[in-house]
Amino acid sequence: MSQTARRIVLARRPTGAPGPEHFRLEEVRLPEPGPGEVLVRTLWLSIDPYMRGRMNDAPSYTRPVGIGETMVGECVGEVLESRASGFARGELVRGMGGWQTHFVLPAKELAKVDPELAPPSAWLGVLGMPGLTAWAALFEVAKPQPGETVVVPSAAGAVGAVAGQLAKAHGCRVVGIAGGSEKCRHVVEDLGFDLCLDRHEPELATRLERACPEGVDVYLELVGGDVLWAVLPLLNLHARIPVIGGIAWYNLPALPEGPDRTPLLMRRILIRRLQLTGFLVWDFQHLEPRFRTEVAAMLRDGRLRYREHIVDGLEQAPRALSDLLEGRHIGKFLVRVAA
């Protein structure tokens, strides 16, 4: 067993797109668990869009990562040493271990990973936070009815792919939006969406209008930008919009040029009596057991499919985050930290 660990810390705050220059790889002594704590060897690190927000020194739903601090991230790993009851060496767990090869967390911040239910990496994707996000945003917030039209951007991404399949299984008409023809093909052929529009092709608004002849009842806001403006005029009376993210806006060094389109958005909210609800998965953790039961069953019988985009080695994490934000992946983005 190696006596050192490696970690990636935030070195500088980006103003636009993040790159390797904003991070620093450090070699440190292997941490030791205190009473009630567990030492974990990271196997998988999840790469997610929220990480970009945590690099900013700006008010958010939680405090930013400090300069010199280990970057945040959810991990699946193997217990190396446990000083807590309920966890034994060799068991698989997940927790917010961060961008590092080994981490120590209090037992109460760890959850067991059951490899019988799904492969370990799936606990960071379809059966993890992205999956719970999709499930709760859909069924707890948007509450689509069978027959309604659901528009899912980032349709080939970790959240979008699950959300669209769940909506489809629920009897909705599901229109995806994704960047590029390969993703669109995957979304329709592998994931079973009714349709998927390539947002890189011109005239997105016109194509979306044609794709949604009965308007849009649910729009999962994951991206913002042009996709939002294309969906807005199509939203039906009492449409529901869980606001989960806005990837198109994460890397903006400043607000976009004018005009200020806020009045346009507010007017639509008013005349169509839309409901926009800010969504953070933390608020729905108590539903995780029900989510896990439902989604594991769908995984087992093949109603839910997923793809993973895997890169090898902790040192790839900075590049992985850039690639994620630029959409250079299909499915759940993962770093395999150890085999």
Place this chain on the structure above:
Amino acid sequence: MSQTARRIVLARRPTGAPGPEHFRLEEVRLPEPGPGEVLVRTLWLSIDPYMRGRMNDAPSYTRPVGIGETMVGECVGEVLESRASGFARGELVRGMGGWQTHFVLPAKELAKVDPELAPPSAWLGVLGMPGLTAWAALFEVAKPQPGETVVVPSAAGAVGAVAGQLAKAHGCRVVGIAGGSEKCRHVVEDLGFDLCLDRHEPELATRLERACPEGVDVYLELVGGDVLWAVLPLLNLHARIPVIGGIAWYNLPALPEGPDRTPLLMRRILIRRLQLTGFLVWDFQHLEPRFRTEVAAMLRDGRLRYREHIVDGLEQAPRALSDLLEGRHIGKFLVRVAA
């Protein structure tokens, strides 16, 4: 009984602020009620912000007023002739009669006005659509808890005045915003808000922050513009924002100059998990009996107070609408069409 009626029709569509030049007064034959219809002599015409929107040839929650058509508006009047069971000559009624001295409506589009419960004009204000708007937006959508902070713009207006008093009676801390010191004095001294800020004074955002040391839990969106931007950073986790109107934006001939602040709004919705809900009073008509019972009781025992801004004569209606949109009034804006 006069054999002619007068009405005001939409003559031209405004691009910015509306004025008398956009209307035309016409003299017409007194309309005659058909079977099931009622002829009403208008006593009071309500002047409301929504009227501005109906002058635009743009998609809205209902079709625009056509050029040459009578302007829409709610009226209280006296039955002159009834060809419908349930309505008798001399009774007081209210309905969407429009800007005219006499109107004919099907009986099912009229409601009785009980002058024992409140004076006829109050059925267009505190006990009418503005009152129901305030009541339903507050208790059906925003659902404030006692002790929470509620911010009410247009606090001296027909909706704001009722909303703030209802929230106060419910045990909330209520901060009003109004244009000018006279309105602010009225809002605090007569209506009993905890505080009222003059939006014409500089540093609204700073003053509002100081006025809401525990943040804002409910914001009734009636105005948009600078008030929205001042409230936005103060909104607490899970704050509720019924979107009822946006007076600051109604007269805009084009979108405001940049930058585009939409990402700012969406980001706040996300990180604070806000809930924005488009609100139209029509969706809550079924609750009118309960609203009426509750609010009439509060009127009777003096817990709810109201003021009216009255101008005389149908021909004053165009000027009244301009004045309303510029906030040159305190309380409910009414045209007394006949004594």
